Amino acid sequence: xxxxxxxxxxxxxxxxxxxxxxxxxxxxxxxxxxxxxxxxxxxxxxxxxxxxxxxxxxxxxxxxxxxxxxxxxxxxxxxxxxxxxxxxxxxxxxxxxxxxxxxxxxxxxxxxx
Amino acid sequence: xxxxxxxxxxxxxxxxxxxxxxxxxxxxxxxxxxxxxxxxxxxxxxxxxxxxxxxxxxxxxxxxxxxxxxxxxxxxxxxxxxxxxxxxxxxxxxxxxxxxxxxxxxxxxxxxxxxx
Numbered sequence: 001x002x003x004x005x006x007x008x009x010x011x012x013x014x015x016x017x018x019x020x021x022x023x024x025x026x027x028x029x030x031x032x033x034x035x036x037x038x039x040x041x042x043x044x045x046x047x048x049x050x051x052x053x054x055x056x057x058x059x060x061x062x063x064x065x066x067x068x069x070x071x072x073x074x075x076x077x078x079x080x081x082x083x084x085x086x087x088x089x090x091x092x093x094x095x096x097x098x099x100x101x102x103x104x105x106x107x108x109x110x111x112x113x
Numbered sequence: 114x115x116x117x118x119x120x121x122x123x124x125x126x127x128x129x130x131x132x133x134x135x136x137x138x139x140x141x142x143x144x145x146x147x148x149x150x151x152x153x154x155x156x157x158x159x160x161x162x163x164x165x166x167x168x169x170x171x172x173x174x175x176x177x178x179x180x181x182x183x184x185x186x187x188x189x190x191x192x193x194x195x196x197x198x199x200x201x202x203x204x205x206x207x208x209x210x211x212x213x214x215x216x217x218x219x220x221x222x223x224x225x226x227x228x229x
Contacts (some may be wrong), residue, residue: 004156011172017228023221026200031215033215042220042221043219044143044192044221045216045217048216050215055215056215056216066139091156091157093156093157099148099215101158101159101162103159104149104157104158105156106154106155106156107154107155107156
């Protein structure tokens with residue numbers, strides 16, 4: 001099994017630009033999570049999908065952030081427009097059910113200049 | 114809201130020494146506790162999990178953790194540190210109440226350094 005796949009691994013962009021982060025969960029997993037990791041705030045859950053449906057987006061910082069899961073094998077997290085304070089490592093994780101172990105991808109390190 | 118506290122953001126041990134990483138939780142309902150490890154530039158990997166079956170939980174790479182309800186603790190230990198154990202370790206508690214039982218609350222992490 002390839003594990004959770006995220007792309008790109010690193011992204012450097014300028015303030016105001018649109019950023020799209022991508023995630024492919026493990027096949028057969030129907031729960032998907034997006035997290036953000038920063039030094040100040042640690043690991044924060046941004047959004048949770050179950051069977052491709054967003055269940056909880058209360059962690060999404062503001063309207064500049066949006067996430068989609070058009071099918072069971074693909075999800076995107078978009079930031080438009082990006083700001084320097086969005087600089088962080090963004091992780092995608094998936095699990096077989098909402099209760100079970102979450103498997104994390106390698107993360108995308110985002111730097112907004 | 115539940116919280117997870119990891120005492121010590123940085124722990125340094127010598128190779129072969131005991132590793133002790135501390136974690137305290139705050140949830141009033143039975144917790145579901147996890148320890149994850151993060152190696153540099155990688156995602157989080159599950160080390161072990163407590164699901165109330167046994168208070169002493171054994172994980173991968175020789176790590177184990179003991180659940181102590183009276184102390185609301187779930188400390189991670191390893192008898193003998195290896196250089197390859199150098200990483201950041203995160204304790205997490207899964208919300209078991211209500212409808213948000215998918216949520217993991219993470220501690221701030223403890224960076225483990227192993228000295229030769």
